Amino acid sequence: MKDIKHFLRQNSLRPTKQRVIIASYLFDGVNKHVTAETLSNKLLKMKAGISLATIYNTLHDFYEKGLLKKLMINSDRIYFDTNTEHHHHFYSKKDQKLIDINVDMKVSGLPKPPKNKKINKIEVLVHLDN
Amino acid sequence: MKDIKHFLRQNSLRPTKQRVIIASYLFDGVNKHVTAETLSNKLLKMKAGISLATIYNTLHDFYEKGLLKKLMINSDRIYFDTNTEHHHHFYSKKDQKLIDINVDMKVSGLPKPPKNKKINKIEVLVHLDN
DNA sequence: CAATACATTAGAATCGTTCTAAACTGATAT
DNA sequence: ATATCAGTTTAGAACGATTCTAATGTATTG
Numbered sequence: 001m002k003d004i005k006h007f008l009r010q011n012s013l014r015p016t017k018q019r020v021i022i023a024s025y026l027f028d029g030v031n032k033h034v035t036a037e038t039l040s041n042k043l044l045k046m047k048a049g050i051s052l053a054t055i056y057n058t059l060h061d062f063y064e065k066g067l068l069k070k071l072m073i074n075s076d077r078i079y080f081d082t083n084t085e086h087h088h089h090f091y092s093k094k095d096q097k098l099i100d101i102n103v104d105m106k107v108s109g110l111p112k113p114p115k116n117k118k119i120n121k122i123e124v125l126v127h128l129d130n
Numbered sequence: 131m132k133d134i135k136h137f138l139r140q141n142s143l144r145p146t147k148q149r150v151i152i153a154s155y156l157f158d159g160v161n162k163h164v165t166a167e168t169l170s171n172k173l174l175k176m177k178a179g180i181s182l183a184t185i186y187n188t189l190h191d192f193y194e195k196g197l198l199k200k201l202m203i204n205s206d207r208i209y210f211d212t213n214t215e216h217h218h219h220f221y222s223k224k225d226q227k228l229i230d231i232n233v234d235m236k237v238s239g240l241p242k243p244p245k246n247k248k249i250n251k252i253e254v255l256v257h258l259d260n
Numbered sequence: 261c262a263a264t265a266c267a268t269t270a271g272a273a274t275c276g277t278t279c280t281a282a283a284c285t286g287a288t289a290t
Numbered sequence: 291a292t293a294t295c296a297g298t299t300t301a302g303a304a305c306g307a308t309t310c311t312a313a314t315g316t317a318t319t320g
Binding site (some may be wrong): 261262263264265266267268269270271272273274275276277278279280281282283284285286287288289290 | 291292293294295296297298299300301302303304305306307308309310311312313314315316317318319320
């Protein structure tokens with residue numbers, strides 16, 4: 001509790017009631033993949049009614065501070081990942097579920113990037129049966 | 131022209147005026163990445179005013195028949211790819227541009243998929259500087 | 261060439277997300 | 291403590307991509 005406030009302050013984020021609740025859920029030590037909607041539902045279950053606008057604001061604030069990663073998985077909605085380390089994912093479209101791949105993977109045979117462009121990062125998405 | 135109508139019929143698609151125009155643009159031999167909006171703009175420039183609803187319908191019809199691939203690149207809009215072979219991409223967020231990677235790449239070090247799941251396909255997205 | 265099943269269309273509806281502007285609250289200085 | 295003020299929350303409006311609706315049009319079949 002004290003440490004979450006401290007954690008937010010360390011990241012130049014005022015520890016408001018709402019941000020403390022959201023941060024303590026997101027950063028409880030278990031990596032998560034959330035959308036605004038799934039987070040809102042989870043918070044409702046925890047009896048913390050936080051407006052959708054605040055949820056969007058907070059996810060973006062955390063993202064801006066590098067506390068969350070944005071995932072481009074699906075054109076329907078934006079996914080945020082609490083694991084900001086470079087890593088890859090399994091994705092099950094059927095279950096709309098993401099699973100972290102935390103082992104080291106290598107991609108070989110990569111061609112040269114186009115002129116004047118540098119490779120920033122390589123993202124591997126492993127699609128599971130439908 | 132004759133062959134495009136034939137091509138559409140072969141794919142159980144009635145060769146309407148609009149579908150012929152869109153197909154002859156999309157499948158002219160040069161692979162393309164389009165969104166409903168970029169396709170609409172291109173068609174307007176070609177003086178072919180086709181309603182947005184038809185563009186969406188047609189893209190989805192072509193997708194259903196396996197003539198287009200859907201790319202999950204970005205949560206803002208849906209990208210369709212005329213290259214339906216298994217391949218990978220460079221992506222420049224800054225330019226909002228995709229570039230095909232047609233060489234063979236290998237991903238090594240992949241962990242086992244979760245129980246009862248099979249790997250369907252592996253997609254590699256190479257992000258270019260910002 | 262009539263019948264009909266399928267397509268196209270404008271505009272309305274939908275849905276995720278962002279914006280607005282008014283009310284609120286944490287930090288700071290007094 | 292308290293007033294001040296910048297930063298935050300919120301409901302609801304607005305937005306933009308996409309889908310739906312239902313009326314009109316057209317390719318196919320007999």
